[in-house]
Amino acid sequence: MYQTHSKREFAIEFQPQIQILRPSIHSRRANLLVKFQDLYGFTVEGNVDDVNILNEVREKVRQQGRVWWALEASKGANWYLQPQVSSLTEGIALKSSLKLSNLANAITLKRLIRKGIPPVLRPKVWFSLSGAAKKKSTVPESYYNDLSKAVEGKVTAATKQIDHDLPRTFPGHPWLDTPEGHAALRRVLVGYSFRDSDVGYCQGLNYVAALLLLVMKTEEDAFWMLAVLLENVLVSDCYTNNLSGCHVEQRVFQDFLAKKCPRIAAHLEELEFDVSLVATEWFLCLFSKSLPSETTLRVWDVLFYEGAKVLFHVALAIFKMKEEELLLTHHVGDVINILHKTTHHLFDPDELLTVAFDKIGSMTTNTISKQRKKQEPAVMAELDQRLRRLNSIKMDDEK
Amino acid sequence: MARTGNKNIQAKLVLLGDMGTGKTSMVLRFTKGQFFDFQESTIGAAFFTQVLSLNEATIKFDIWDTAGQERYHSLAPMYYRGAAAAVVVYDITSMDSFERAKKWVIELQRQGNPNLIMFLVGNKVDLEEKRKVGNEEAEQYAKENGLVFLETSAKTAQNVNELFYEIAKRLTKKVPSRPTGMKLHRRPQETGRRRQLPRFPQLFVRMLVYQIELHCGPSDLKIKAALNEK
């Protein structure tokens, strides 16, 4: 087994107060930037208000934990792991056949998850509700170890790129950026690149897998989470060849923005601002490169239970939260700076998720599928056109 | 930002090139004076701004630093569309990255604005002992293709500011009727030399307005107004 446990415990050990790495006499003044470590060991920069918010978030996480324990006491251990409760895997038909108590549980659970899964329960809850456990159960117990052994020492284009990116994935992180962390991340990414050679390795997955490792605590579970994400949760072809799935999502997102935030969409159109300028990174890294860690994981809590539509909710919420400010911009650069500043300072997950789910309004998986179908041909045509252009370049080269 | 007695130009600049060639490092060196031995890989693209003041004008750069991995190239047109200048970066220790750079050049020649100012930059010259792409070879290629060629190191800062100053100068000097061509090519060591200001300020202003429309599109009314005031 890989000894990946010991050093990672810090991730869920809650220090009572946030340690400021570089305290200064002036740090009491809120406008001064200080560096500190967040819940998952990432160094973040913020002002003293941000530190206070993070401390409040820690307290809320603790309270939320108490809610979960209380429910566990009344509903029985692991009540939340009942497979039929998962909205990701259930069909409508199945829903109607559910017992009333299960339905009640499903509703409670959905609400509960939107308020956050306690960090200690995350590995267990994610693994079960996302469908990763089911996926794993369909192959022999030794699948991951066999895969790791089989691919050891093999060199492919993907492995070269992975090696290149290991030290560039959250550099400076106290566990990820150690030989042990690099080795674990490498095995997960390389393993996956062989499992799905269409995906191979796509930049962006390094951040996703790294965060999964931090949460799941074992490489094998992180691997299965990555698999279920790419194969079941997200739209297909997000990370393959020319990122066609991601292109589709961007267009669907653009349409949703026009529908849900028409003023912003109209203004951005005037500025010739394409949402994918910022949203590509959001969708490919699942916000891990933009939002503070606990906020990202809160998004993932819901993502693994409710599916890829959550990404649209959250992305729309980020725009929505800054509506007035965005409407005053005159330049693409200003829009990007506002969105950047906003995402990097969203230390309070509830602030974001409240907007995402209460103010955006519902989007059914069905509508989203329809939208995707609608956008696909245009995306394919565009990608095809570029490809043909490139091919004509190649032909010219050969002449 | 707008300084009186000076012209303001807003210009979109795009960096293209293979993954890990040092695009982000170069921009960070220029905009923040920073360098990290391990720089996070860019997903999609990153956006930076920087203002450079020359005697002739103040240039506000909107810099798009794109992701290098092959599959991200399907996003590239969005970033080079409307750009005034493009910097194609390769890593002097990797022949593959140089080959990839050539492909970018061809794509830009076909797709970009015909007035696009193109730079070819060989980065990581601090790793001279690992060099795989010869200076002469790259320079020759640049000459043949009408590119401005420089070798830089984001790590030691060698030639990085020079690169952006050179871009800025060419943006202010560029006469629309003259296509980007070999005449614009100069050896790196000559880059420090200042060129003469045009003698006729009126004409110069009109040239600038033209140029700004060319590179930034007519929507940039603020700048046009600023120039017309002069």
Ligand SMILES: Nc1nc2c(ncn2[C@@H]2O[C@H](COP(=O)(O)OP(=O)(O)OP(=O)(O)O)[C@@H](O)[C@H]2O)c(=O)[nH]1
């Ligand atoms: N020795 C040396 N290393 C450099 C130089 N420039 C960049 N690097 C290193 O090369 C690696 C890649 O640099 P980046 O700036 O991230 O490269 P990039 O082109 O932006 O890469 P992508 O975002 O993946 O496309 C980093 O670890 C840098 O520290 C340089 O001039 N000299």
Ligand SMILES: [Mg+2]
């Ligand atoms: Mg980069």
